[in-house]
Amino acid sequence: MRFYVDFDDCLCETAKAFTEIATRFFGKNVPYEEVRFFNLQESFDLTDEEYEQLMSEGHRPEVLLSYKETPGASKVLNELIDKGHEVFIITGRPSNSFEASRRWLDEHGLERATLYCLNKYGRDFFYKKGEFNLELEDYYKMSFDYAIEDSPMAFKFFDHLPDLKVMVIDRPWNREHELPGSNYTRCSGWEQIKEKIMLDSHIM
Structure with missing residues (x-):
């Protein structure tokens, strides 16, 4: 997966x-x-x-580097990786932040996860010369079985994957947003994400 x-x-x-x-x-x-x-x-x-x-x-x-980990994130993702599944961290941060982001992942035990910076939101103006190491055209050639997101603005990036199961982490800014389809599930946190994945595919 x-x-x-x-x-x-x-x-x-x-x-x-x-x-x-x-x-x-x-x-x-x-x-x-x-x-x-x-x-x-x-x-x-x-x-x-x-x-x-x-x-x-x-x-x-x-x-x-100072941002606190969302409870359970590294534990659940490492369990997936231990089972042979592939984890891709795809962030809207410009690649100027790649080194610090990569270090954060490594320091939180996620050194085996792949990191990409994708221009999701076109908001890199504050970097003046922001660049990204994954272009949209290349992203759309990738496939995934599951996605974990919080931003309703990112849902459009899943339209090309009709069988994708999307876990939406409950946040104040997405609570009033209607989820696009039955393949979207609102989750309170990583433990519920894990339970949902186990229920769907018995892979953990």
């Missing part, structure tokens, strides 16, 4: 860290449970300049 796994807010608690940055930099005190939009500029009511500052700060290597 081949697994697509998003990085931010699937493997690590990125949005929680961004709420702290928004408070520290701009006095925007928005509790995590009130982050209603995947677009953080909208959630924190930021100007374009403030949003650029927020994204730049949140993607500094030392800040990326």
Whole structure:
């Protein structure tokens, strides 16, 4: 089996860290449970300049390395890898953040997972010359059996895989979003993801 796994807010608690940055930099005190939009500029009511500052700060290597792991993520993924399954971390972070992202994975026991930076959202403006090591045309040639995502904006990247089973990690910004089809399942966390995979295919 081949697994697509998003990085931010699937493997690590990125949005929680961004709420702290928004408070520290701009006095925007928005509790995590009130982050209603995947677009953080909208959630924190930021100007374009403030949003650029927020994204730049949140993607500094030392800040990326400080993000806390989503409970159970590395444990479940390592169990899959131990069973011979392939895990691909496909993040919307520009490749400028690849080294720090790769180090984070390694430090959290996920050195066997493959990492790609894919231009999912076209928001690399804050890097000025952002690049990606996986182009969309190449991504669309890849196939997966399962996907773990949190962003409704990413669902369109699964349209070419009608048999894909998508596990949507429950987050404040996706709770009001209707899931696109019966192959999508909302999960409270990694333990439920594991249970769903076991129930579907008995591979763990």
